[in-house]
Amino acid sequence: AQKITQTQPGMFVQEKEAVTLDCTYDTSDPSYGLFWYKQPSSGEMIFLIYQGSYDQQNATEGRYSLNFQKARKSANLVISASQLGDSAMYFCAMREGSGGYQKVTFGTGTKLQVIP
Amino acid sequence: NAGVMQNPRHLVRRRGQEARLRCSPMKGHSHVYWYRQLPEEGLKFMVYLQKENIIDESGMPKERFSAEFPKEGPSILRIQQVVRGDSAAYFCASSSGEGTEAFFGQGTRLTVV
Numbered sequence A: 001a002q003k004i005t006q007t008q009p010g011m012f013v014q015e016k017e018a019v020t021l022d023c024t025y026d027t028s029d030p031s032y033g034l035f036w037y038k039q040p041s042s043g044e045m046i047f048l049i050y051q052g053s054y055d056q057q058n059a060t061e062g063r064y065s066l067n068f069q070k071a072r073k074s075a076n077l078v079i080s081a082s083q084l085g086d087s088a089m090y091f092c093a094m095r096e097g098s099g100g101y102q103k104v105t106f107g108t109g110t111k112l113q114v115i116p
Numbered sequence B: 001n002a003g004v005m006q007n008p009r010h011l012v013r014r015r016g017q018e019a020r021l022r023c024s025p026m027k028g029h030s031h032v033y034w035y036r037q038l039p040e041e042g043l044k045f046m047v048y049l050q051k052e053n054i055i056d057e058s059g060m061p062k063e064r065f066s067a068e069f070p071k072e073g074p075s076i077l078r079i080q081q082v083v084r085g086d087s088a089a090y091f092c093a094s095s096s097g098e099g100t101e102a103f104f105g106q107g108t109r110l111t112v113v
Helices: none
Strands: A010-016 A020-021 A033-038 A046-052 A065-068 A072-081 A088-096 A103-104 A111-116 B005-007 B011-014 B019-024 B031-037 B043-050 B053-056 B065-068 B075-079 B088-095 B109-113
Touching: A010 A020, A020 A111, A033 A065, A033 A072, A046 A065, A046 A072, A072 A088, A103 B043, B005 B088, B011 B019, B019 B088, B019 B109, B031 B075, B043 B065, B043 B075, B075 B088
Parallel strands: A010 A111, B011 B109
Antiparallel strands: A020 A072, A033 A046, A033 A088, A065 A072, A088 A103, A088 A111, B005 B019, B019 B075, B031 B043, B031 B088, B043 B053, B065 B075, B088 B109
């Protein structure tokens, strides 16, 4: 079974609108962390947001928020007020276990294109 | 405070040559991870190292690939006798090992011609 599933290979959004990028995960470990990364066309991986499995509140970072639904095992990324610079690949990722080991499993990504 | 530094950013090798990719972790980080990203795909875990130790190499191909993280100096991912299928972006990440997120370098894009 896939550990991280991103079902949207590509998405379009109008500038200034909000967009939700889907991510579901599969783990039996009670302790895990969920990440979203942005990869623009230049290729670097940019960390956006993190949600721990025990965090009570949904994570937010500026225009990014993570809609964490633990029972449904989903961790969707919401980008509010989209900007042209948001056009990029977005990867959802999961770290299982606690402590120092940081093996992270990535999804296949969603390509977001913001339309002017 | 410099981030994770990878060099070179771009590397071109002919089939059969060796490729050496370097990764200097963030200051104070002793945990290094290598990932490979094939074109149009997500990142796939290759190997996890701490200083002088390989902790998990379950994602490394059995042949031609090796990694090290010596006591002094950067971590090295070494690919011997490269083939066209090795063409990919190779990312290194580092962490302090305290349960925080890993920070990624900018990647090395290997092209085998």
